[in-house]
Amino acid sequence: MLRSGVAGLVVAATLALFSGEAMAKEVSTRLQVSGWHCGGCSAATEAALRKVGGVKAAKAELSQGTVSITYDDSVASLADLEKAVEKAGYQVVRK
Numbered sequence: 493m494l495r496s497g498v499a500g501l502v503v504a505a506t507l508a509l510f511s512g513e514a515m516a517k518e519v520s521t522r523l524q525v526s527g528w529h530c531g532g533c534s535a536a537t538e539a540a541l542r543k544v545g546g547v548k549a550a551k552a553e554l555s556q557g558t559v560s561i562t563y564d565d566s567v568a569s570l571a572d573l574e575k576a577v578e579k580a581g582y583q584v585v586r587k
């Protein structure tokens with residue numbers, strides 16, 4: 493009785509974990525950034541973005557002047573990402 497109760501709890505916790513993951517909405521965006529001069533600039537921008545809550549990945553393309561970001565849009569907004577880029581000292585080019 494006790495044993496099956498514990499097993500049931502473990503199953504419930506596992507299910508909750510999986511459903512929580514399925515509910516997180518991951519979206520990707522690419523921002524055009526100006527003000528980069530070298531790889532240090534793009535790396536600093538990536539690092540700043542990765543510190544934003546909800547951001548899963550940030551990958552800068554120095555030659556393109558872009559940074560691709562994957563984030564959970566129930567946690568972070570596009571405005572949060574732009575703010576992080578600007579706080580790092582660069583500008584987001586809005587098309």
Ligand SMILES: [Cu+2]
Pocket residue numbers: 528529530531532533534
């Ligand atoms: Cu630089």
